[in-house]
Amino acid sequence: MQIQYPKSLVDQVQAVTKQNRLEGFVPGEGVAHPRVMLVGEAPGQTEIETGHPFVGASGKELTKMLALAGLTREEVYITSVVRSRPFAIRQVVDKKTGQPIEKRPNRTPTKREVAAFAPLFDWELAAVDPEVIVPLGNTALQRLLGKTALIGDLHGQVLRQPVLTMVDGKYCPGNKTYVVIPMYHPAAYLYARRLEPTVQEDWREFGQWLNRNSKES
Numbered sequence: 431m432q433i434q435y436p437k438s439l440v441d442q443v444q445a446v447t448k449q450n451r452l453e454g455f456v457p458g459e460g461v462a463h464p465r466v467m468l469v470g471e472a473p474g475q476t477e478i479e480t481g482h483p484f485v486g487a488s489g490k491e492l493t494k495m496l497a498l499a500g501l502t503r504e505e506v507y508i509t510s511v512v513r514s515r516p517f518a519i520r521q522v523v524d525k526k527t528g529q530p531i532e533k534r535p536n537r538t539p540t541k542r543e544v545a546a547f548a549p550l551f552d553w554e555l556a557a558v559d560p561e562v563i564v565p566l567g568n569t570a571l572q573r574l575l576g577k578t579a580l581i582g583d584l585h586g587q588v589l590r591q592p593v594l595t596m597v598d599g600k601y602c603p604g605n606k607t608y609v610v611i612p613m614y615h616p617a618a619y620l621y622a623r624r625l626e627p628t629v630q631e632d633w634r635e636f637g638q639w640l641n642r643n644s645k646e647s
């Protein structure tokens with residue numbers, strides 16, 4: 431299920447970011463009120479082409495990690511803190527033709543871009559109302575817990591705390607306490623394979639935590 435955001439919020443975000451190098455709009459998707467809400471950074475090229483979150487190289491890795499925790503994509507909710515693809519512009523020389531061409535690679539969203547999408551994300555979190563939030567990587571983690579939170583320190587830990595919400599242009603702790611379990615972003619270990627055993631262990635332990643804390647048990 432793709433979420434239907436209020437049009438006024440989408441229009442507000444698009445008005446604020448219209449000068450930025452951002453393209454497309456990929457809604458979050460999955461079940462409402464899931465046990466687990468995964469929060470990424472921003473969609474990449476494949477996500478913009480297909481209109482679905484986490485379907486490119488990172489998405490394939492994410493599906494494998496979910497399986498280590500005993501989860502499938504069908505039973506979680508997947509979104510990102512930014513809903514459009516941030517791109518850079520690079521002038522390069524085409525190796526075959528020798529002609530100058532323009533490339534538009536993905537880039538990390540800026541803090542301003544994350545803040546511009548914050549009202550949309552706050553609305554989405556309240557609407558989805560998950561039992562556990564899993565921020566994937568530092569961009570999502572810092573959007574939720576503030577800039578001193580680091581994935582290298584907090585990955586795999588079970589945190590219980592309010593998450594930041596945007597009020598009058600400033601981040602403030604919200605009223606509700608969430609369970610937050612930070613994980614490395616799949617792209618991080620695609621580029622640093624030495625992290626893979628740690629990441630696998632984190633997801634296996636997360637699966638055990640989910641079993642121990644299941645409402646039926």
Ligand code: URA
Pocket residue numbers: 469470471472473474477482483484485486488489509510
């Ligand atoms: N990375 C993200 O953070 N989100 C996506 O949807 C794809 C890659």
